[in-house]
Amino acid sequence: MLVIKGLKAKVADTDKEILRGLDLTVKSGEVHAIMGPNGSGKSTLSKILAGHPDYEVTGGSVEIDVNFRSKNLFDMAPEERARNGVFLAYQYPVEIPGVSNSEFLRASFNEICKHQGADEMDPLEFDDFLKAKLKFLSMSESFISRAVNVDFSGGEKKRNEILQMAILSPRLAILDETDSGLDVDSLRIVSEGVNKLRTKDNALVLITHYQRILNHIVPDHVHVLYKGRIIKSGDKTLAMQIEKHGYDALIKESKESKESRESKESKEFMAPGEHGN
Amino acid sequence: MAFLESLASARAASKALASGPGWLKAMREKAWEQAILSGLPTTRHESFRYTSLRPLAALANAPGTLAYLPAQAPWELLSEEAANKLRDLLDPAGLNLVFVDGVFVHELSGAGPDVQVVPGARDMNQCVHVEGLREALQNHSAEAVKSLLETIAKARQGLPVPVAHVAKQERTLELFEDAFLNEGVLIHFSDDFVAPAPIRLIHAHSQAHSPASAQQPRPTAGFTRHLIHVGQNTTARISECYLDAIHPQAITEAETKANARNVFFAGTTIVMEKNSILRHDRILSSASDLHFGNTNVVVAAGARYLSLALNLSANLGRHNITAMIEGEGAEVVLDGLTTAQGEQLLDTQSIVDHRVPHTTSRQLYKSILKDKSRSVFSGKIFVRKGAQKTAAFQQTKTLLLSNDAEVDAKPQLEIEADDVRCSHGATVTQLNHDEMFYLRSRGIPESTAEAMLCQAFAGEILRTAADPWLEALARKELTRFFQ
Ligand SMILES: Nc1ncnc2c1ncn2[C@@H]1O[C@H](COP(=O)(O)OP(=O)(O)OP(=O)(O)O)[C@@H](O)[C@H]1O
Ligand SMILES: [Mg+2]
Numbered sequence: 108m109l110v111i112k113g114l115k116a117k118v119a120d121t122d123k124e125i126l127r128g129l130d131l132t133v134k135s136g137e138v139h140a141i142m143g144p145n146g147s148g149k150s151t152l153s154k155i156l157a158g159h160p161d162y163e164v165t166g167g168s169v170e171i172d173v174n175f176r177s178k179n180l181f182d183m184a185p186e187e188r189a190r191n192g193v194f195l196a197y198q199y200p201v202e203i204p205g206v207s208n209s210e211f212l213r214a215s216f217n218e219i220c221k222h223q224g225a226d227e228m229d230p231l232e233f234d235d236f237l238k239a240k241l242k243f244l245s246m247s248e249s250f251i252s253r254a255v256n257v258d259f260s261g262g263e264k265k266r267n268e269i270l271q272m273a274i275l276s277p278r279l280a281i282l283d284e285t286d287s288g289l290d291v292d293s294l295r296i297v298s299e300g301v302n303k304l305r306t307k308d309n310a311l312v313l314i315t316h317y318q319r320i321l322n323h324i325v326p327d328h329v330h331v332l333y334k335g336r337i338i339k340s341g342d343k344t345l346a347m348q349i350e351k352h353g354y355d356a357l358i359k360e361s362k363e364s365k366e367s368r369e370s371k372e373s374k375e376f377m378a379p380g381e382h383g384n
Numbered sequence: 385m386a387f388l389e390s391l392a393s394a395r396a397a398s399k400a401l402a403s404g405p406g407w408l409k410a411m412r413e414k415a416w417e418q419a420i421l422s423g424l425p426t427t428r429h430e431s432f433r434y435t436s437l438r439p440l441a442a443l444a445n446a447p448g449t450l451a452y453l454p455a456q457a458p459w460e461l462l463s464e465e466a467a468n469k470l471r472d473l474l475d476p477a478g479l480n481l482v483f484v485d486g487v488f489v490h491e492l493s494g495a496g497p498d499v500q501v502v503p504g505a506r507d508m509n510q511c512v513h514v515e516g517l518r519e520a521l522q523n524h525s526a527e528a529v530k531s532l533l534e535t536i537a538k539a540r541q542g543l544p545v546p547v548a549h550v551a552k553q554e555r556t557l558e559l560f561e562d563a564f565l566n567e568g569v570l571i572h573f574s575d576d577f578v579a580p581a582p583i584r585l586i587h588a589h590s591q592a593h594s595p596a597s598a599q600q601p602r603p604t605a606g607f608t609r610h611l612i613h614v615g616q617n618t619t620a621r622i623s624e625c626y627l628d629a630i631h632p633q634a635i636t637e638a639e640t641k642a643n644a645r646n647v648f649f650a651g652t653t654i655v656m657e658k659n660s661i662l663r664h665d666r667i668l669s670s671a672s673d674l675h676f677g678n679t680n681v682v683v684a685a686g687a688r689y690l691s692l693a694l695n696l697s698a699n700l701g702r703h704n705i706t707a708m709i710e711g712e713g714a715e716v717v718l719d720g721l722t723t724a725q726g727e728q729l730l731d732t733q734s735i736v737d738h739r740v741p742h743t744t745s746r747q748l749y750k751s752i753l754k755d756k757s758r759s760v761f762s763g764k765i766f767v768r769k770g771a772q773k774t775a776a777f778q779q780t781k782t783l784l785l786s787n788d789a790e791v792d793a794k795p796q797l798e799i800e801a802d803d804v805r806c807s808h809g810a811t812v813t814q815l816n817h818d819e820m821f822y823l824r825s826r827g828i829p830e831s832t833a834e835a836m837l838c839q840a841f842a843g844e845i846l847r848t849a850a851d852p853w854l855e856a857l858a859r860k861e862l863t864r865f866f867q
Contacts, residue, residue, distance in 0.1 A: 186824045186826075189824070203819050204840060210836075215826035275827070
């Protein structure tokens, strides 16, 4: 469903490199967890997948399945990606004063409907649909009349992201630290919600710092992102190992392997007789 | 030919302006002579620095002589289609007074059913006197007209030196409201009364948008003057609408570039008695016209004047609003929204004069500018000697949707008292790109996202509308703006 190869990216209009050759493949029905120390590029990866203009892709490729055909993700505008099933639950959801949550959700939902050739919903119909989704996530109805994310608590903002996911039922959902800031009960409710949205045809990428959410939503693969690269991949036990021992050992191990790889490479490239000069 | 000359011949040809009581003829004559003596301002004059009157000259030079409106009973000129559209536009909830080319049209005016019978309240008909100005000038109402005019003239004479000292040319256009005083309406709200419905003054043009007609219509100059008196302890709503408007499509680029064919001068004079409340909404949406509005309000003790001015479209539109606060405890709120596109220029000149202690004013003017449009705002606040405990705030916020659009905002505070709270501020922003991205990443196309954010920006102002009908109309106009 998603194939990322050698992805390199920097902050647009600067020389600041963030992703330095990242590979990741996600198949339908799978759950991937991406972990990694602060500042390693997790959110940047997710925003690049959504098409954020702050970043410039400088190398590599991202392919995504659209109607059983693989397409270059970078050929699509952000809104097209969303309509084709890419969804990002933001680490820091944006506040939009003056735009009501219900107006926003309906506009978004109807764009997706339009794209799929389904009938758009009028405000009354949508209201009922929305109320059902709110119930599904144990959210209060007062959310929908308020401005998008404005004065929402941290946890409420995260829930609002998952509400959007529930409304849009994306094929590829990337949840960027949705668990951070959720209390124990909210985490359970949100995780249960997300689990109910899972099918064999969609896929989930969870960016997280904690094992906690992975107890509810069990990952098939766990990756560690460090300085813009995946330095280690494994199964769910990798997350447990990180929870216990932190990243230090992993980073060291990867440095060593990188160094040995590089020194091996340099040896291979050196012509005989040049040793020691 | 220069504009004033062509206006002079149009004026000379008018029988209407030659009739009326002696004091009126004298007043018109005096104002006109003053205008001729002063001449029109140029961009060298401070308050017209950004507002060139070249379109007025172009109007005078357009083919066909300038016609003083009404040339004939204008509602007969209104096509059946336009008349029907006007009727459709009218909401039954309220008292709708329709003016075509500035002339009060009984045939199209009327009250919705709710206005006649209001359970538990005094009847609108008993408590409001509404009369076409032309008729009023010919009967005993002329005295009421005279006294309102005197009140406002006296109040204006009391404006402080910096205003009085502007070059005489800068006041020329304002003199037209007296020089051409004839059409309009006289509204008197009696004391101790809560008006259950708004009174709407709805202006349309007979020749607006007749692209089908091969022959170019003559350029026209129209004038209207509304006189509004709000009695003690009375609460009322007035909605003033200047529309060309009766076309649902988006304004075309050609329209925003074409030379204007019409100029309209709209004077509104309001006298508010003690403890009265007037919520005054005003909308200008007349893409191809030149429009000069001149609103003057005298506010007595304890009274509250709440104004919403929506300058949504005009080839060149200028609105002067002057609030003179004459009694303690009075409050003035001026909110405004300007939207402009193409090469439109919309200009607001506000003056709030705090003459006595313990009064409050608050102003919030927003603009949304596209293309090469421009908005001008000049806001003067005067706090007079001894007007202690005055609170006066002024804010302008502009959203620029294009690099070629421009805003010129100029606050001017003259404070002669020491125990006051005053502030002003101006911000200019572009669309927030994180907000744009958030919306787009949910499938919403760029243009819709832009419109949503602009509507949100405008919403803070639109929400203050006293008249839901007007608010709905404005929202419709805004939708066209964002198309
Ligand atoms: N728009 C930007 N401009 C400048 N620097 C940026 C920008 N976006 C990200 N960065 C930098 O890139 C690096 C990676 O940031 P990113 O937000 O992707 O990290 P992260 O892995 O999500 O971290 P965290 O776990 O703290 O959320 C950081 O050093 C950050 O400061
Ligand atoms: Mg992050």
